[in-house]
Amino acid sequence: MTKNVRVRFAPSPTGPLHIGGVRTALFNYLFAKKHKGSFILRIEDTDQNRYVQGAEQYIIDALNWCHMPFDEGPNKNEKFGPYRQSERKHLYKQYADELIASGNAYYAFDTAETLDFHRKDHEAKGKTFIYNWHNRLKLSNSLSLSAEEVKAKLNAGDDYVIRFKSPQDETLHLKDIIRGDIKIDTNILDDKVLFKSDGMPTYHLANIVDDHLMEISHVIRGEEWLPSLALHYQLYKAFGWETPEFAHLPLILKPTGKGKLSKRDGDKLGFPVFPLEWTDPKTGDVSRGYKEDGYFPEAMVNFLAFLGWNPGTEQEIFSLNELIEAFDLKKVNKSGARFDPDKTKWFNHHYMQEQNNDVLAELFKPIVNEKLNVIQSESEESHNEISRQARNDNDIDVNYIALVIGLIKERATFVSDFWALSHFFFTAPTSYDEKASKKAFRNGTKELMGELKNIILRIDEFTVIALQKDIKSWITSKEIGFGKVMMPLRLALVGALQGPDVFDIMFMIGKAETVKRIEKVIDLL
Known part of the structure; x- marks a missing residue:
């Protein structure tokens, strides 16, 4: 790859970061590091009505917890800054004006009531209303009005939007790294709104302008943005800019495999869908996080990597560095990836064993x-x-x-x-498993436990090896089955027939505590 790789993760601060967003960030991060490029965080907060206090810091904290720190972003290495779209809004109007000047966009003055009337009229006729070449000359915009009328409306402060002028009777040939060649008939495209009279751009314009100005080489994003690909390609062409390469990641599906994974699925089936715990600042409602539920970040990164990507080998356990080395966008699947809560636990169990x-x-x-x-x-x-x-x-x-x-x-x-x-x-059992007790405590058990206590008291070097040697030798000399001693001994120490090796338990809790627990069982018997 000859071009300088620069990718961006561009979430909106409207709440906690869904693990689908974390997966998108991960794939961007892996791709950037694989190609010695830059991983950029851009906060797309143009919709101030949906802005949630604390969401931006949550996003940064989540990336850091997953060991995916951004190279450029808010308050960090801001050579293409600012990295919050709300702080860049002075840039967008000039590009919207440039599109109008080149004939690729136009002013539209249609009221909400007018557009609603047309939608309902089309629905009544069994049709779908699309604002494009088919009807734009019949509506109130700078293509149907005279220059004087447009100027008068602008001077009067009438509300307007700036719409992209989609071409008629053309076929777009688009490329996606994951999905290959895509053909789009422009006649089915609507004239998307790019800019509003309140001075704020829509996602489409701000996204393209920022990607260009930040020299983004590859746009790696979720499948839900695939319908916008045609518009974004056309915008690059209209500006005369080089188009980045696109890769649209598959959806993360419910455990059933049907439909997109949502918070409701996690609530219903008992697993989190956010990396970190989130407290809603308005309601105080708390949503579970993988960190607080006891997952290791390495486990989360490992299982997220396999949601849509396959290395083509049998290997499942990858460190972050191994993921970077193995990652290839061409090995990302087109079809949705089913989320498996049990598999996430399997990964966490593995990383538990690796922990110090x-x-x-x-x-x-x-x-x-x-x-x-x-x-x-x-x-x-x-x-x-x-x-x-x-x-x-x-x-x-x-x-x-x-x-x-x-x-x-x-x-x-x-x-x-x-x-x-x-x-x-840490503490002696206060009760004993009833079923296990009936199995372990029989006639003669009390006497055996008394003899065992005396054996233990005579052991000077209280080590696992010494305990094994002396107790096993005594049992052998008695010519009785090991279960007659070891089962009641385990019950005395644990309260149930479970746990690690009995001799390890005895060594850990010490001679005095071991004897005390045996004496308690003898008293009960």
């Missing part, structure tokens, strides 16, 4: 403290030495938590799963 246990311990520590504080508040006396030590948030040993995580994390998908998998490392 010390890092996970810092994330899990507040949960441990909270749980232990609740236990403390529910009991006048502490349950055991570990929970006593943990009563003060600063007392709990994060290194101990890291060791616990190393024993249980392979069964976890989220940090929030850790407590259910590890609570017995």
